[in-house]
Amino acid sequence: xxxxxxxxxxxxxxxxxxxxxxxxxxxxxxxxxxxxxxxxxxxxxxxxxxxxxxxxxxxxxxxxxxxxxxxxxxxxxxxxxxxxxxxxxxxxxxxxxxxxxxxxxxxxxxxxxxxxxxxxxxxxxxxxxxxxxxxxxxxxxxxxxxxxxxxxxxxxxxxxxxxxxxxxxxxxxxxxxxxxxxxxxxxxxxxxxxxxxxxxxxxxxxxxxxxxxxxxxxxxxxxxxxxxxxxxxxxxxxxxxxxxxxxxxxxxxxxxxxxxxxxxxxxxxxxxxxxxxxxxxxxxxxxxxxxxxxxxxxxxxxxxxxxxxxxxxxxxxxxxxxxxxxxxxxxxxxxx
Ligand SMILES: C[S@@+](CC[C@H](N)C(=O)[O-])C[C@H]1O[C@@H](n2cnc3c(N)ncnc32)[C@H](O)[C@@H]1O
Numbered sequence: 001x002x003x004x005x006x007x008x009x010x011x012x013x014x015x016x017x018x019x020x021x022x023x024x025x026x027x028x029x030x031x032x033x034x035x036x037x038x039x040x041x042x043x044x045x046x047x048x049x050x051x052x053x054x055x056x057x058x059x060x061x062x063x064x065x066x067x068x069x070x071x072x073x074x075x076x077x078x079x080x081x082x083x084x085x086x087x088x089x090x091x092x093x094x095x096x097x098x099x100x101x102x103x104x105x106x107x108x109x110x111x112x113x114x115x116x117x118x119x120x121x122x123x124x125x126x127x128x129x130x131x132x133x134x135x136x137x138x139x140x141x142x143x144x145x146x147x148x149x150x151x152x153x154x155x156x157x158x159x160x161x162x163x164x165x166x167x168x169x170x171x172x173x174x175x176x177x178x179x180x181x182x183x184x185x186x187x188x189x190x191x192x193x194x195x196x197x198x199x200x201x202x203x204x205x206x207x208x209x210x211x212x213x214x215x216x217x218x219x220x221x222x223x224x225x226x227x228x229x230x231x232x233x234x235x236x237x238x239x240x241x242x243x244x245x246x247x248x249x250x251x252x253x254x255x256x257x258x259x260x261x262x263x264x265x266x267x268x269x270x271x272x273x274x275x276x277x278x279x280x281x282x283x284x285x286x287x288x289x290x291x292x293x294x295x296x297x298x299x300x301x302x303x304x305x306x307x308x309x310x311x312x313x314x315x316x317x318x319x320x321x322x323x324x325x326x327x328x329x330x331x332x333x334x335x336x
Contacts, residue, residue, distance in 0.1 A: 031204035069144035114173035255289035
């Protein structure tokens with residue numbers, strides 16, 4: 001599985017050819033890139049070729065593991081990884097005992113028997129890593145593979161806000177491997193609050209793709225977070241969510257203020273900001289927390305800002321809930 005083989009709200013994968021073209025045209029080549037809200041990591045991955053060093057950040061634990069798996073530099077033993085693949089796919093699920101995953105998510109997000117296997121694999125990874133049978137990179141590759149594999153069969157519409165009820169769960173869990181990315185670039189990986197990290201990183205380009213509505217990523221992807229952290233908290237509600245953590249100010253009314261603070265503190269030459277107008281009048285949670293005008297005003301304080309716009313339909317074969325769905329890219333030349 002490749003880095004983009006994942007369902008993720010706001011992933012820029014489909015827009016990357018357009019964004020890459022804009023960056024090539026308006027920013028210098030062979031420079032450093034700071035992907036402040038990394039999400040899936042596809043922005044960094046698609047821009048590796050035209051950059052020389054990269055910094056990628058996201059405050060979610062699962063995203064950090066995924067970056068370490070795809071972009072890490074530590075050596076790993078491919079045969080060992082393949083033998084895990086074989087071993088996990090040969091497990092007879094019916095012989096496994098119930099565990100944290102089956103008790104909480106069985107027959108909800110996953111078939112009960114699949115949930116037992118997912119929990120078993122996660123427990124095995126913890127044991128092997130603690131006993132130093134696998135190194136950190138191997139641990140991250142196998143854990144990211146587990147996350148990507150269960151995401152493929154999860155009984156959801158693409159995120160974990162709720163599971164689909166009243167229907168037999170059709171997709172079966174199959175453990176598959178992710179394909180780590182080979183690159184000569186230096187890649188620094190962080191799991192920090194964007195605004196704190198921005199005060200420390202120096203880069204040529206900052207790529208800014210924050211959440212733009214009230215949907216919290218830590219709640220949307222809580223199953224990924226819970227299985228990654230493996231601290232087994234008590235889960236609550238029908239959606240079986242853990243206690244709140246990593247609630248972003250970008251999803252609150254504070255968004256314009258934190259965005260302005262972030263832009264102000266960046267130590268970069270170019271700022272690239274992506275934005276979309278997905279406003280759906282039926283759902284207040286889809287309403288943008290920062291307006292286009294606010295973004296433009298904040299960026300213009302830093303330097304000359306160009307704005308590019310495209311119709312979402314160009315990339316998504318007409319699939320959208322919103323009539324007026326536009327994708328925008330702002331490029332600011334700092335200090336001009
Ligand atoms: C729109 S998504 C980024 C998508 C990404 N560009 C991609 O193509 O996959 C926004 C990301 O920001 C992260 N995030 C939200 N608030 C944050 C904060 N204060 N600090 C760090 N990351 C944050 C979320 O976890 C989410 O992954």
